[in-house]
Amino acid sequence: MYRPIPAGGIDPAKIAIEIEQVRQSDRFASRSSSLPTWCPGCGYFGITHALTSCIHKLGRDPDEVAFISGIGCAGRFPYFMRTYGFHTVHGRALPVATGLSIANPELTIFVVGGDGDGVGIGGGHLPHVSRRNVNIVYVLFDNSIYGLTKGQSSPTSPTGFVSKTTPYGNTDAPIDPLVMVLSHGATFAARGFAGDIEGLEKTLIEAVEHEGFSFIHVLTPCVTFDKVNSTWDHLWEKTKGLPEGHDETDRAGAIKLAIDSPYTLGVFHRVQRPSMNRSLEQTKIKASGK
Ligand SMILES: Cc1ncc(C[n+]2csc(CCOP(=O)(O)OP(=O)(O)O)c2C)c(N)n1
Numbered sequence: 001m002y003r004p005i006p007a008g009g010i011d012p013a014k015i016a017i018e019i020e021q022v023r024q025s026d027r028f029a030s031r032s033s034s035l036p037t038w039c040p041g042c043g044y045f046g047i048t049h050a051l052t053s054c055i056h057k058l059g060r061d062p063d064e065v066a067f068i069s070g071i072g073c074a075g076r077f078p079y080f081m082r083t084y085g086f087h088t089v090h091g092r093a094l095p096v097a098t099g100l101s102i103a104n105p106e107l108t109i110f111v112v113g114g115d116g117d118g119v120g121i122g123g124g125h126l127p128h129v130s131r132r133n134v135n136i137v138y139v140l141f142d143n144s145i146y147g148l149t150k151g152q153s154s155p156t157s158p159t160g161f162v163s164k165t166t167p168y169g170n171t172d173a174p175i176d177p178l179v180m181v182l183s184h185g186a187t188f189a190a191r192g193f194a195g196d197i198e199g200l201e202k203t204l205i206e207a208v209e210h211e212g213f214s215f216i217h218v219l220t221p222c223v224t225f226d227k228v229n230s231t232w233d234h235l236w237e238k239t240k241g242l243p244e245g246h247d248e249t250d251r252a253g254a255i256k257l258a259i260d261s262p263y264t265l266g267v268f269h270r271v272q273r274p275s276m277n278r279s280l281e282q283t284k285i286k287a288s289g290k
């Protein structure tokens with residue numbers, strides 16, 4: 001796993017060489033000239049790094065990729081990319097991405113957004129995209145808090161979590177986004193961590209290569225508004241790899257693992273089923289009477 005500060009400390013000369021190597025390469029060709037407006041130390045920088053590396057490694061040109069987002073700190077993501085992008089309204093990235101996927105099946109489409117956007121206000125769309133197997137990659141930036149609006153509890157905040165909206169402790173039980181998509185038939189479901197950039201990049205590449213709906217639940221800290229729950233320290237300490245011999249095709253096993261093991265990283269479930277895009281092609285042929 002990548003650690004922000006190496007054990008022996010930082011060597012400025014080595015960093016300068018690495019920065020120059022990055023400048024010379026086209027590794028960040030998909031990034032725009034707008035620098036992210038996120039707080040220093042936010043986990044979203046790690047996710048951005050993994051996403052740009054994924055696009056680079058897959059050899060996709062920026063005009064072959066689209067990022068669709070809702071609202072939130074994570075929702076600002078499309079501004080920081082030179083790909084196509086659409087910053088839609090709160091919780092509505094999935095229906096917009098579904099339409100785009102049907103209109104232009106050649107595009108590699110990523111949906112990006114926070115836990116509030118994706119499983120709160122937008123949560124009603126997640127079951128349907130899962131069961132329809134729409135050919136998009138959904139990267140859920142889950143910091144278990146509303147960041148942009150300054151630190152309210154979200155649907156993934158743990159019970160007892162103290163925040164601006166729950167000063168005496170959250171009384172609600174959290175939603176597990178992985179259990180949610182698996183219950184509704186997602187064909188690719190994985191978990192990543194903003195600190196494990198190499199692992200996340202690998203999972204993203206596999207998600208893009210999967211035909212159908214690919215969901216990646218990414219654990220990430222909000223360093224400004226959460227000092228106790230999903231912090232860098234806690235996430236480094238708790239995250240771990242999949243158990244030996246994990247069977248990706250066993251959906252019930254994947255659901256059980258997601259319930260029992262909220263900090264396990266990797267591909268929980270992967271099966272093949274016709275995507276909505278492919279099924280619609282068949283419907284078109286049937287409707288044309290050929
Ligand atoms: C219809 C609507 N309701 C509420 C809001 C206010 N609002 C903006 S972002 C947000 C939540 C953001 O949290 P999350 O999706 O977890 O993303 P983060 O900011 O943590 O990346 C809310 C409630 C809004 N913009 N629109």
Ligand code: SF4
Pocket residue numbers: 037038039041042043044073143147148221222223224225
């Ligand atoms: S408020 Fe939290 S989620 Fe938003 S940019 Fe800052 S650290 Fe990141």
